[in-house]
Amino acid sequence: MNNRRSFFRKSAALGMGAFGIDSLFNQLHAAQFLEAEQSWNPASDSNEEYWSVIQDAYTASKSEIIILNNGGVSPSPIVVQEALDKYNKAAAQGPSYYMWRIMDKGREPLRQRLAKLAGTDAEEIAINRNATEALNTIIFGLPLQKGDEVIGTLQDYPNMVQAWKQRQMRDGVVYKQLSFDFPIENDEQIVKAYADAITPRTKIIHVTHIINWVGQIMPVKKIAQMAHAKGIEVVCDGAHTFGLLDYKIPDLECDYFGTSLHKFLSAPVGSGMMWIKKDKIEKIWPLLCNSEPKSGNIRKFETLGTRSFPIEQAIGEAINFQEGIGNKRKQDRIHYLKKYWAEKAAQIPGVKIHTSLKPEFSCAIAGVSIEGMKPEEVDARLIKDFKIHTVGINWENIHCVRVTPHVYTKLTDLDRLVDALGKIAKKA
Incomplete structure (x- = not known):
């Protein structure tokens, strides 16, 4: 009887995930973060005493190698590592039970928390594996026709460039690439370059929020306002900004957005998120099959087959850690x-x-x-x-x-x- 009670308590705890009172973040870091907060000096530029507590929450801070390629993929803090380990161990006891009947129930609470962090409606958020998957879903799902024009840049991320080139080869879409010499400290110069490339056939502008090669922040909102005035939609690659810059997705005024959560949010490797403005979901074809591909339900983009539920659920502790610091x-x-x-x-x-x-x-x-x-x-x-x-x-x-x-x-x-x-x- 005691074993059965323990079993159901364990199942319930897994179902609550990172969003219950017994979250791993609350157990490992909440008290430390609260104590560190007492040392915070708003007038200081450094606050090293505070940040030393954050540093200690990452095993990477003690690595023999100094890791300065976090733009590629960021290490997870200890709490996320332990969450992933906990979910992996649980799944190993019986994947078809713990994954499909227990952890799967955690996706909707996770969607709600991601939506809160992103400042969006939860019905606009799909959970997937990385920015490439999110943005490729959008790029290949847009109902573009032969001759329709897309404007991007030579400095966009290679997987997005290749996706648009594939649409050009397959469907006859015209893909035009601007080129910029960064750094540029003039938003209007950038906006004008996109505006000057527009023709009556232009349907989409693709913008990388932070250029991954050199860190230039692109003026997405200004570009989107200019594009919308001309009836053009905007796809935003937010791989390097979500969890780094202090913004909400609607602030950008774009129509489509994709990001990797394993960069600056420090979620487990292989976690990502896609956002599509609610009134545009119906027209986007899912990249992978779904029984209702033309529905307006954002979940049609999550028919990924068997995937890592532990990775997905450990995202929750990364959100807790992010909110413990503040955007x-x-x-x-x-x-x-x-x-x-x-x-x-x-x-x-x-x-x-x-x-x-x-x-x-x-x-x-x-x-x-x-x-x-x-x-x-x-x-x-x-x-x-x-x-x-x-x-x-x-x-x-x-x-x-x-x-x-x-x-x-x-x-x-x-x-x-x-x-x-x-x-x-x-x-x-």
Whole structure:
């Protein structure tokens, strides 16, 4: 009898997931975060005592390698790791029961919490695996015809570029790509470039909210307002902004949006989200089959077959962790970290920063290069000689090393980066 009661208590706890009073976040971090809050000084730019508590909540802060490629994928904090482990262990006891009958019940509460974080109606949120899946669903689902025009850029993410090129090959859609020389500290210059490319056949503008190569923040709202005045819809790639910038999706005034939750939200690897404005859901075909492909139910995009329910449910603890810090505070901190190292690096002879340091034009991601060296050479030296992990970028007209700190990054880590860049530049 006791075993049966324990079994049902365990099942109920799994069903509640991250959103009950006994969430792992409440158990592991709530008291620590509350205590750290007492040290917060609104007048300070750094608040290192507070941020040391956040850093300790990530195992990555203690890695032998300094991880500065969070723009690729971010590590999860301990609470998310433990949630994923808990759900995986439960599923292993009987996947067809725990996944389909217990964890599956957690999707609707998760949808509600994601919608709250995004500032949207829950009926506009679909949960999937990454930004590529979300945006490909939209790109291939739009009812475009031969001759319809789409405007994007050479600097958009490769998987989105290839998706539009595939639609061009398959359906005769005309895909036009602008090119920008970043950094640009003039929104109107960017908006005008899109506006000048519009013709009577233009149906879609595709905008990357933060250019993943160098961190330029694109003026999505201004572009959307211009496009809507001309009857054009806007697809927004928010892979690098959700969980980083302090905004709600409706603020952007776009029509379609996709993001990866395993970047700055620090959810488990393989988690993503798609948003479609409610009155447009019906016309978008699901990427994978559904019994009612023309319905207005956002869940038609979640017919993914068997997938990792543990990953999906562990997203909840990442939301708890995010809300424990606060969107604005997190954005300001990561911008501070970017500016901290980049301003110092810019003073080193032979070193060039490829990203604006103004908060309205960039956050987190910055590009750096060393005169006389290829990006991949600088990247290789950083990891080999200094155990600093970045990524070399060679994409269209962008050639630099991408550096992306996160909330767990320590100032001492960034001091080591600046020191390493100085030593490498001296030998270049």
